[in-house]
Amino acid sequence: MLRLIAVRLIWAIPLLLAASLITFVLVALAPGDAARTILGATATQAQVDALRESLGLNQPLWLQYLQWLGNALRGDLGDSLVSRQPVTELIASRLPVTLSLAIGATVVCAVIGIVLGTVSATRGRVGSGVTDGVAVLGIALPNFWVGIVLVAVFSVWLGLLPATGYVAFAKSPELWARSLVLPVVTLAVGGVTLIAKQTRDAMRETLGRDFIDSLRADGWSERRIVWRHGLRNAAIPIVTGIGVFFTGLLGGTVLVENVFAMPGLGGAAVTAAVGHDLPLIQGIVLTYCVIVIVVNLVVDVLYAWLDPKVRVPR
Known part of the structure; x- marks a missing residue:
């Protein structure tokens, strides 16, 4: 190792x-x-x-x-x-924002995508239909449009979450979490599709192997087979999908940071390029x-x- x-x-x-x-x-x-x-x-x-x-x-x-x-x-x-400020200080002040968005969106995508993909692989046509429907929505809806809709519904109409801005975790963990909900969901919409389909395909291939039939013949419960043995043996392509999604988010945060007025590295990169x-x-x-x-x-x-x-x- x-x-x-x-x-x-x-x-x-x-x-x-x-x-x-x-x-x-x-x-x-x-x-x-x-x-x-x-x-x-x-x-x-x-x-x-x-x-x-x-x-x-x-x-x-x-x-x-x-x-x-x-x-x-x-x-x-x-x-x-x-700005004549040290670059390390500028990056240090903005990096937590981008990492909070990327890590939060990745965790949401991983949890929802793995569960949805596993259910899809074990529930036949109904599960596959749900996954395909989510995939179509995730691919068709642009991130910036999803963000604007979420702001209109949950901030303007319902008044439940802040529309813009970022609160540091050290200042208020609760306000930090609230400020991340909408941008994280916006980023996660497309990623759930990737992880769910990757999980479904990997689980279908794994559940068709001979050792799974042996476990069933030995009397193991289907739930234990799926979540303990099937998911672990199918984990490598799933981990790959999660890693690819996370690295892709580093560029994808630019639009979301602009929509939600968050001081992250994406906005700093655009400003630096223009200047x-x-x-x-x-x-x-x-x-x-x-x-x-x-x-x-x-x-x-x-x-x-x-x-x-x-x-x-x-």
């Missing part, structure tokens, strides 16, 4: 370097100028050139990247070009890459726990 984790972490190093280099080059070559954004359209070219020089933006691109990389290896991601704020974009991309690496590592560890055959790295 330790060897598996070590190999995955070693492979993460070139991935982080490649992601940071590609992001740096693409953002640097994209149209726009951070100095012009900071000074405004009325600034003279001389003022823009002076600010570019003070920010180091007039240096060769390779030199800018090497300077950023050297500072990043020491734990310094630099300062935002627009050509290279250090902030680099920091956000690096943060996302680390999260993806950690999630993939957790999935690999779960694989090894569920199936010992994958413990030897290939």
Whole structure:
């Protein structure tokens, strides 16, 4: 197990370097100028050139990247070009919002999707019809539209939940939970479909194996067979689906954060891209890459726990 984790972490190093280099080059070559954004359209070219020089933006691109990389290896991601705040502080203040949304939506999808998929696999046509109906709705309804409808019903009409904003857990756990309900449900609508169908297909394949027939012949109850043996043997593709859904949410939170006015990393990434704020974009991309690496590592560890055959790295 330790060897598996070590190999995955070693492979993460070139991935982080490649992601940071590609992001740096693409953002640097994209149209726009951070100095012009900071000074405004009325600034003279001389003022823009002076600010570019003070920010180091007039240096060769390779030199800018090497300077950023050297500072990043020491734990310094630099300062935002627009707000002049440390990038690490900006990310630290917004990361809990995005993680709360992503983790909350993933938990909701995993619980509902696994239950729905298992019922679908064991209840024949009725269960399959329910799952297919949920799948159609989940695919057809855009997240932003679902969010607007939820706000109109539960905030404006019924007045049960806040429409916008985010409350930190340390400030009030109750208000934190209430502020997450609508955005988490909005994000989870599409994910339930993915997990439910993945669970249904995996459970059907597992319940058709010979060892399941042997357990039935030995007198095991159907419930125990399904939830204890069937679900565990079908867990690997389900875990894969959950991991894919979670990493996909990192980009999907952008629209939901805007709909519910939540100060997450998605909104910060959009603002940084518009302002050509290279250090902030680099920091956000690096943060996302680390999260993806950690999630993939957790999935690999779960694989090894569920199936010992994958413990030897290939």
